[in-house]
Amino acid sequence: MQSQILHFPAKEAMIIGQQTGDRTISNRLADTADSLQGAAERSNALDSGHRACQGCGEALGARHAIDTALDTTDGELVVVNATGCLEVFSTPYPQSAWRTPWIHSLFGNAAAVASGVAQSFRIQGKENVRVIAQGGDGGTTDIGMGCLSGMFERNEDVLYICYNNEAYMNTGVQRSSQTPGAARTATTMPVGEHPGNRFGTGKSVPKIAMAHGIPYVATANIANPRDLEAKVRKAMSIRGARYIEVFVPCPLGWGTASCDTIKVARQALNCGLTPLYEAEYGEITAVNKIAPSETVGAYLKSQRRFAHVFKRGNEHQLEAIQAIADANIRAFDLVESK
Amino acid sequence: MLKQIDGSYAVGEAVALCRPQVVSCYPITPQTHIVESLGKLVKSGELADCSFMNMESEFGAMSACIGSSAAGSRTYTATSSQGMLFMSEAVYNASGMGLPIVMTVGNRAVGSPINIWNDHSDAMSVRDAGWIQLFVENNQQAIDVHIQAFRLAESLGLPVMVNMDGFILTHAYVRVDMPEQEQVDKFLPVFKPFQKLDPQSPITMGALVGPEAFTEVRMLAHSRMERALELIPAQAEEFANIFGRNAGGLVQKHYDDETGVEAETVLVTMGSVIGTAKEVITEMREMGESVNAVTLRTYRPFPAQALREAVIGAKRVVVLEKSFTPGMGGIVYQDVLAALNGTGIEVQSVIAGLGGRPVTRKSIRTLFAGCDERSNGHGFEVLDLDNTTMDRELAREASVLDRII
Ligand SMILES: Cc1ncc(C[n+]2csc(CCOP(=O)(O)OP(=O)(O)O)c2C)c(N)n1
Ligand code: SF4
Ligand SMILES: [Mg+2]
Numbered sequence: 001m002q003s004q005i006l007h008f009p010a011k012e013a014m015i016i017g018q019q020t021g022d023r024t025i026s027n028r029l030a031d032t033a034d035s036l037q038g039a040a041e042r043s044n045a046l047d048s049g050h051r052a053c054q055g056c057g058e059a060l061g062a063r064h065a066i067d068t069a070l071d072t073t074d075g076e077l078v079v080v081n082a083t084g085c086l087e088v089f090s091t092p093y094p095q096s097a098w099r100t101p102w103i104h105s106l107f108g109n110a111a112a113v114a115s116g117v118a119q120s121f122r123i124q125g126k127e128n129v130r131v132i133a134q135g136g137d138g139g140t141t142d143i144g145m146g147c148l149s150g151m152f153e154r155n156e157d158v159l160y161i162c163y164n165n166e167a168y169m170n171t172g173v174q175r176s177s178q179t180p181g182a183a184r185t186a187t188t189m190p191v192g193e194h195p196g197n198r199f200g201t202g203k204s205v206p207k208i209a210m211a212h213g214i215p216y217v218a219t220a221n222i223a224n225p226r227d228l229e230a231k232v233r234k235a236m237s238i239r240g241a242r243y244i245e246v247f248v249p250c251p252l253g254w255g256t257a258s259c260d261t262i263k264v265a266r267q268a269l270n271c272g273l274t275p276l277y278e279a280e281y282g283e284i285t286a287v288n289k290i291a292p293s294e295t296v297g298a299y300l301k302s303q304r305r306f307a308h309v310f311k312r313g314n315e316h317q318l319e320a321i322q323a324i325a326d327a328n329i330r331a332f333d334l335v336e337s338k
Numbered sequence: 339m340l341k342q343i344d345g346s347y348a349v350g351e352a353v354a355l356c357r358p359q360v361v362s363c364y365p366i367t368p369q370t371h372i373v374e375s376l377g378k379l380v381k382s383g384e385l386a387d388c389s390f391m392n393m394e395s396e397f398g399a400m401s402a403c404i405g406s407s408a409a410g411s412r413t414y415t416a417t418s419s420q421g422m423l424f425m426s427e428a429v430y431n432a433s434g435m436g437l438p439i440v441m442t443v444g445n446r447a448v449g450s451p452i453n454i455w456n457d458h459s460d461a462m463s464v465r466d467a468g469w470i471q472l473f474v475e476n477n478q479q480a481i482d483v484h485i486q487a488f489r490l491a492e493s494l495g496l497p498v499m500v501n502m503d504g505f506i507l508t509h510a511y512v513r514v515d516m517p518e519q520e521q522v523d524k525f526l527p528v529f530k531p532f533q534k535l536d537p538q539s540p541i542t543m544g545a546l547v548g549p550e551a552f553t554e555v556r557m558l559a560h561s562r563m564e565r566a567l568e569l570i571p572a573q574a575e576e577f578a579n580i581f582g583r584n585a586g587g588l589v590q591k592h593y594d595d596e597t598g599v600e601a602e603t604v605l606v607t608m609g610s611v612i613g614t615a616k617e618v619i620t621e622m623r624e625m626g627e628s629v630n631a632v633t634l635r636t637y638r639p640f641p642a643q644a645l646r647e648a649v650i651g652a653k654r655v656v657v658l659e660k661s662f663t664p665g666m667g668g669i670v671y672q673d674v675l676a677a678l679n680g681t682g683i684e685v686q687s688v689i690a691g692l693g694g695r696p697v698t699r700k701s702i703r704t705l706f707a708g709c710d711e712r713s714n715g716h717g718f719e720v721l722d723l724d725n726t727t728m729d730r731e732l733a734r735e736a737s738v739l740d741r742i743i
Contacts, residue, residue, distance in 0.1 A: 078535045080405065088546055096542035101535040103408050104544035105431050109401035112393065116360065116405025116413075117535060119389040123359045123411060129537060147401060150394030 035226050036071055037063075043070045043099065045079075050097035051089040055258030057248030057265060058086050058163040061222045062134065065161050065246065068229045070100060072236040073130045078121075080114040082135025082144060083107035085170040085250075086163060108143035110135045111151035114158040122157070130236065131157065137164040137178040140245075141205045148205075152212035152241045159235045159242040162205065165250035173253040177203045180273075181324075182317040183305045185253070190308035199320055209243040210282045216242040217279040222249070223265035227276065227288065234278070247274045255304025267299035272325035275332040289336040292329070296322045339516045345477045345507045348514050349416075349442055350375030352481040354385040355522040356488045358440075359411035359529075362391040362402040366421040367454045368504035369444035373416050396421040400428035400441075407437040408543055410534035412488065415439070418504055419446035422460040426467070433468030433559070435543055436532070438491035440484065441469075444504040445609065445660075447693040455694020456504040457660040458608065461637070462669050468559050470498040470566055471638040472586065473608040477507055478514050482585030483635075485517065486573050489526050493569060496562050501637075503610040505694070517581055525580050563639035570636055571644075588641035591648045592616060592631040593623065600651025601630035603706070606674055607658045608634045611690075611697050615658070618702040629706070634670070642677035654684045658705065658721075660691040667718040687718035695722060 036042045045066035052059040070077050081087045081104045090097040091104065105113045114133035121129045133151075135144060140162040151158055167185050168174040174187045181199030184190045188197040209217045215238045220228040228246060235242040249256060249264045256264050268274045269290060276288035297318060300306040309317045329335055341348070349372050353361075361380070363373035377392075379385040389406075393399040399415050407413040417425060422443065432439050448459040461471060472487060474480045480502045487498040502508060533541055547555055567588065574586035584590075592612070595601055605615055612633050622629050632648045634641065649655050655678060659670040666672075671687035678685055688705055691697040701721045 076537045078409065078537065091542055091545040093545040093547040093551060096545060098542055099540065101537055101540040102542050103405070103535055105401060105404050105435075106427055109397060109404075109428060112398040112401035113405035113408075115391065115398075116362065116402035116407075117409045118405075119360050119391055119402070120406040120409035120411040120413075123387055123389045124409075146394055147398045150398050153394075154392070 035229055036068055037225060037229070042067055043075065045070050045099055046090060047097045047099055049095070051092065052085065053250075053252050053258065055251045055261040056085070056089075057222050057250060057261045058136070058165055059089070060225075060261070061163050061228065061246040061248045062086055062161075064222070064225050064228050065134070065232050065244070066100065066132065068232040069130070069132055069159070069236055072233055073128075076129045077101075078103070078117055078129060078131050080105070080110050080117060080131065080133040082110035082133070082139030083170070084136035084139050086134065086136065088170055107139050109147050110139060111144060111158070111160055112147040114160070115151050115154065115156040118157045130159075132159045132161060134161040134163065136169065137162060137166060138168040138176045141203060142177050149208070149212065152209055152214050152243070155214060155240045157239050157241070159232075159244065161232075162243070162245045163248045164245050165248050165253060167250070167253050169250050169253045181320055182309050182314075184308065185305070195308045195314060196305070196317070202324075206243065206245050206277075206279070210279045212241070213282040214241040214243065215239070215281060218244045219247070219274065219276050220244055221247040221265050221269045221274050221276060223262050223269050224276070224288075231278065253305070255307075256302055260302060264299070264302050267294040267302065270294040271296045271299050272329040272334055273299065273321075275328045275334055277332060287332045287334065290334050292335055296325050339518070340513055341516050342511060342513050343516075344371065345480060345502065345510050345512070346371030346444070347375045348477050348516070349480050349484060349502070349508075350379065351516055352484045353414055353440075353442075354379045355517060355519055356414075356485060356526055357385075357412065358388055358414040360389045360391065360403070360406035360413045362393050362399040362406070362413075362415045364393050364396045364399040364417070364421060366396070366418045368446060368456075368508045369416045369418040369421070369442060371508065372442055372444070376414075396425035397428055400425040400432060403439045403441075404428060404432050404435065404437060407432070407439050407531075408435065408535050410529070410531045410536070412492075412529040413437075413439045414441070416442035416444065417460075418444040419448050419454070419460045420452075423448060423463055426464055429464050429469065430467045431544075432497045436495040436562075437497055438488075438495060438529075438531070439497040440487045440491055441497065441499050442484070443499055443501045444508045445501050446504040453693040454504075456506055457692045457694070458501070459661055461499065461501045462661045462663075464499075465638060465669070468496070468563075469638065470494075470496055470563070470636070471501060472498065472636055473501045473634065474507070474585075475590075475610055475612050475633060475635075477510060477512050478583065479585045480507060481514055481516065482577065482581065482583055485522055485526060486577055486586045489573055490566065490569060492529055492531075494562050494566055495532050496566065501609065506610045515583070521580055525577060566636075566639050567641060567643075586635060588634075588636045588644040589648050590633045590635055592633070593619070595630060602628040602653045603630070604649045604652045604655050605629065605631045605658055606634065606645070606649070606655055606670075607631070608637060608670060609660065611658065611660070614697055614699055615702050618699050618706070622706065637670070637673075640673050640677065645674065645677050646681060649678070649683065650681065652683055654686065656686045656688055656705065658688045658690055658697075658702075660689075662689050662692060667716060671718065688721060689718055690721035697721065
């Protein structure tokens, strides 16, 4: 109770003189800023000094998403965070990297806490204050699934953002329902006849969200921050329950170089493993086309968690993952027809 | 206003008089009628400016309370038994963040075996969660203590649990005096949170606290509990001045002894069982027996000092309780024992009323006559234990378990 941390409102915390050097991500090739992240007047929702690993995709995704939401709401935003890396690295008492009102309660209840926050503001007549809940794939798609489904079904006025790094990273890289087949985690080691994670049926929470018929669902990938920005903007223009799942590589858990986060994310995007789409009221309304410039093999090769896939005798694993990418390409008609 | 009304509906009306802004609910017997009644009051517009949330689980219900309270709304929910256990992670979280949520517990046993009837196992399961735990003796107190609970929670920055015996109180139709709205408004000011989620002055709530500060945070929680020990009687007194009724407070001594001639034996209980106990004790006192009764109306914080003052001069204190920890015995007993340590008063432990077994006048008479001596060997006694069943089942267990050894 006494561990609450006070800080400045986000709007008073404008970036002065671009001290965080953001042109690197969003505007590498542009002379002038063409996205919020490249703009000098953007707020800084997640401030520098937090303790994420170098190259953490989740930190990047969260900053892009929450900065955008702050911009669309003119700072009238409250963020509810599930337990996980994002929470731990951003708020070690007595420090906080957040420039928004922010609350962390538990691992599996962010959607329900956010529902309560939204109802609280509604009844106080402060409908201008918007609510975002966010968490990792474990907190969202496993332990938080009941609360999330309840939030969707009641159509609470909350945008839930899931940062999917395909495992429980904060506790040391264990398997989640989002961990892909063959991937090595601390609980799916590359030993035995079927090294790494088993190939299950998969679990698409965006599709589960769509099945609730909520107003807006989207998938995003940190390799395309402008697209993420646009989707958060779109989501914030809508009332009711909304869900965005962002694909965010984790250098530590995946065994990738810190400098390669965007590259790896782009490989996943361009081989068809992370289809980007939007859906409204349960119907897909837009799909981002890809130019399949990357192979599944190249994507897997850049990550140590898949190293065993390239050993003799495990060819079937590469084939199985390739089959998933191919199925995505067919199902979402991902490839631009010439 | 006098009314003949079901205990749950009485509590629903009393809570509505407190003008909660968010009520979250999830059904579980015997608490359900309370939130049902509130849902109806919200729908009919009698309880205005209130969001009534039908949640997907008790875990969700308490979590929604956390969000709602953190965003600055007066917040209420209710649960029982398995529901309490299902929400328990969030129960700890609410108190850790100092959120003044009020929750009614329609006290019920915890399974397995599943059992919907009354005892205090659910309240005891979250005894250490950092919530203020109040126990009421009858339905009038249930009404009155809920009104005090909101005031207490909000003036301390701590959540408050109002415990009322499931079925015995929640389902009892009795006549109660329902307070007037003006009286309640006079006693309970508009909620002004100490801190809240507010874009105009952002705070971070629920940060990660390491070894360098965690102990201090816990001790600060304890200091709020100590404040509660002063606030609870003060607010009960203020309540009595406005409403003209004795309700709430730390402990209640039920008979005035002549000063200097304190009763030899004092029965200590919590909740509604005092109703039956008093019928027996009144008879006994008329027969010239030296007996008194004290109820713990506040269980957390434990009112050690007030209890000592209430029983001082007695030779023997008998703790009659509806809670039990296998491998140890009475739970409230341990608190009483610690509180009376050094006073020279003998403290005895009696377990009764588990899983809804009625605690009758006859059982309480047995208690004073000296229970079945067989159960003495445990360090506690059990009222109305069926020894035939116990003998048969113990023999059967022995035949199986001894073989394994
Ligand atoms: C009820 C509960 N179970 C387990 C944990 C331990 N725990 C904390 S964070 C975490 C993993 C988080 O994984 P994810 O949600 O994917 O977020 P990430 O760290 O990967 O960003 C786990 C298992 C907990 N805090 N609470
Ligand atoms: S372990 Fe992964 S998700 Fe966690 S901070 Fe490091 S890079 Fe980010
Ligand atoms: Mg994860």
